[in-house]
Amino acid sequence: MRYPADHKPHVRERIVRAASHRFRDRGGDVAIAKLMRDLRLTHGGFYRHFDSKEQLFAEAIGDGFDEVATGLSRAAHEAPAGGELKAIIETYLSLEHCENRAEGCPLAALAPEVGRRPRSGRLAFEGALRPYVRRMALFLPGASDAERELNFALLFSGMAGTLNLARAIADTETRRAILDAAKRFYVKAFAS
């Protein structure tokens, strides 16, 4: 082969990673040609790696959840013992997460987008969400897996909604006030 054996999967991974950031930043409004150009490739080659933009979208969401779960897990492990969940909540609701959509939680950035897609797209989303749920559930209260997963749904969907409200507001001080109030609220509700 004219490229090293691991060349193709490596390029594919770069495409997914870049797409993951762009989709979170811009919603569905991502052009294949521009995405490829940023990676010093041309749009024609895209279809050597993916069947369609739709397939890329599904994989990009999975990659995004993985990236965020890793970041939040790190925050938890750096926290003092017993303060893991508090650290996760405060990291999720930080001004930094609010201002960095591209590296942020796909649940916040893309859930409405996914809700508008056909059933196949929603099933792909559920599949991508599952590892995120499992990794975060480790830090959540609850007597059973089912209970912890329901707590994940409540806590993370609530925080995602608050993040979206903060992002839709122009004034930084109002943003900060909302995020801080939400930190207190969710820490009290889930991590006390």
Place this chain on the structure above:
Amino acid sequence: MRYPADHKPHVRERIVRAASHRFRDRGGDVAIAKLMRDLRLTHGGFYRHFDSKEQLFAEAIGDGFDEVATGLSRAAHEAPAGGELKAIIETYLSLEHCENRAEGCPLAALAPEVGRRPRSGRLAFEGALRPYVRRMALFLPGASDAERELNFALLFSGMAGTLNLARAIADTETRRAILDAAKRFYVKAFAS
């Protein structure tokens, strides 16, 4: 004039109303020509009423908040005394609201979309949001306006996030479980 005096504002209102439903249903992905066709008009006439699609978007959001505030206020007034906020929460988190994006809360359907727009778009959003805040704050706990408005931000952004998660999930039973858990959670946190 070749049309009755109130013809133009009446048509304008019909455009905003229809756009409000379509934007909530489909996000930014709304075509002016199709929108006008549904109203038995042609796309050319659109620009007699609006400067741009952007302007329509801003007005449509305001109209959507008004529609939802009216629905939630009605639910509150039909509730037994003392149960107003509980009724609002249970209406917001109902399967019916979940399944009817087009008539649903713009905060859930459009906040991420707005967060991606330039500052002018976010300011327009804040302006459209304000009457919604004021009308809902009437039913919220808090010792001052500021406190009630912060509670609005927490409760409604949280519920919006949960609605978006439920909408992104394919399975109806999982949806219902999440919505029911959220009802209990938010009623306990804000209406007890």
Place this chain on the structure above:
DNA sequence: TGTACATCAGTGAACGCGCGTTCACTGATGTAC
């Protein structure tokens, strides 16, 4: 009252643009013999 003109909401062709996807081609390297 009658006539000529002005108004303006609505029409539909047209423009320019960007997009997702296809496809014949390139060219560096691997393989067969």
Place this chain on the structure above:
DNA sequence: TGTACATCAGTGAACGCGCGTTCACTGATGTAC
């Protein structure tokens, strides 16, 4: 070892499509005189 061919990731022109916006035009009715 050397030569002819196969492979296939990547290229870039092209296709077909839908969109936001513009603009010359229509035609019913109001106004000026």
